Amino acid sequence: MDIKLSANGKKASTIKTFQTIQTEVESSTGIALSVDCVIFGFDENKLKVLLIRSDLKKFQSKWSLLGDLVGIKEDLDNAAYRILKERTGLNDVYLEQVHTFGAVNRHPAGRVVTAAYCSLINVQHYKLNILDNELHWHDVQSVTDLAFDHQSIFDTCYKWLQKRIQEHPLGFNLLPKKFSLRELQNLYEAILNTKMDRRNFRKKFFAMDFLIDMNEMEKDVPHRPGKLYKFNFDKYAKKKKKWIGIDF
């Protein structure tokens, strides 16, 4: 069964389902290679992850990550971008390889080694279409018992994100281009699952000096509106990080 792509209102291309993959893998004499994407979003002050219903009987009713086989003439990174594009309609997204999972029995259809990619998208740029096998956003806290070894892939990617966001300015990919400091702090608190002091948080970000004051205010908030900022990626790119400091 093929499924029409409908995200973003574009004309559909064909997305492989498990049955297609199973046929390909079983007819293969070697190792099949796939990509699985852990797609994070941020909405209602919660960190979310995009999951789809597994179409494999063995994992009936379980959720799984978005993945597909890598084409024989397709760069590994490009396969990840393709999956994102097919599922969300988004082109310019943050995407990074995290880890490759290659246990012999990780996939019931045969030998499939999968490269896990982590992606951060702004949910405002994206219209969810649940016709695609119940494609849905899930609170990360409620993600348990995924199909295949996807739970451990997810856990790895979530830990990776928690660490990564503290050392690199990834988080802004989850926010609107213009955001308030409160939104930024909510994001960090959601991802790191912690609470931070508001004054120290501001101090830290202002001291970095990568926030550009937009001279605009929040609208339609039921309280005093906050200033809006955007992140100065250019300035960040020019900065040299002094990274000497043993700490473990």
Place this chain on the structure above:
Amino acid sequence: MDIKLSANGKKASTIKTFQTIQTEVESSTGIALSVDCVIFGFDENKLKVLLIRSDLKKFQSKWSLLGDLVGIKEDLDNAAYRILKERTGLNDVYLEQVHTFGAVNRHPAGRVVTAAYCSLINVQHYKLNILDNELHWHDVQSVTDLAFDHQSIFDTCYKWLQKRIQEHPLGFNLLPKKFSLRELQNLYEAILNTKMDRRNFRKKFFAMDFLIDMNEMEKDVPHRPGKLYKFNFDKYAKKKKKWIGIDF
């Protein structure tokens, strides 16, 4: 041509060479998967990496990393351990996956996606045998122009190591079980390519409280002997790292 394994004096198993791999890849209908190992050692106060002469004409005279195809019934991680075992005779080594390289044209024999693993070994435990295609230790500073895309794999792994060693106690895998603080500092200086203040370095490591004083002294040094320590891995394992601290 097969090559006998001679490291460690063990009876040889067969190590695949490029010709073998090329045949396998060319006869494959899909994507071939390999592992490449970046094996670091520390000797004469220099960080070294283990390289072999490429047996591919196109890359004649170029050095390359140690790699092999992954078996159809072989876990990815196990493939990396196997390669290490075949080439160095060592079993219990530090080994970690770093990144997977999957550009379509990265390998001349066809579509080969490779998972790069980084390994740290104690050169004292290992007897080099140069009969294996000129297997040799190279100063990391002099590593340039490797075969295939191995230069970029190496660069990625070296940067990974530089970062990783500052946050995790990996470095001890490169040293003898008992080491002096001078050796430890030399190791850090070699890997990070920097100089550190001796007193502050000691302070930092003693403050961590993971070093066990062996009550032994260095022997045969042409100066005042230093105390020997070993790293308390058990105590480290029990420690919870408090990891909240945004910094980029």
Place this chain on the structure above:
DNA sequence: GCAAAAGTGTTGGAAATACACCCATGT
């Protein structure tokens, strides 16, 4: 005027840095 969040400074402690001298050993 009340609820809700924005905005703002100071202080104390901890950690990092910079820095110089005496000690033990081999030659």
Place this chain on the structure above:
DNA sequence: ACATGGGTGTATTTCCAACACTTTTGC
């Protein structure tokens, strides 16, 4: 005796954590 690196302490600075009140807006 001298050359080499081992071993130690202190003063300064920098960074981080803790903490409370006033302001602005919507309702």
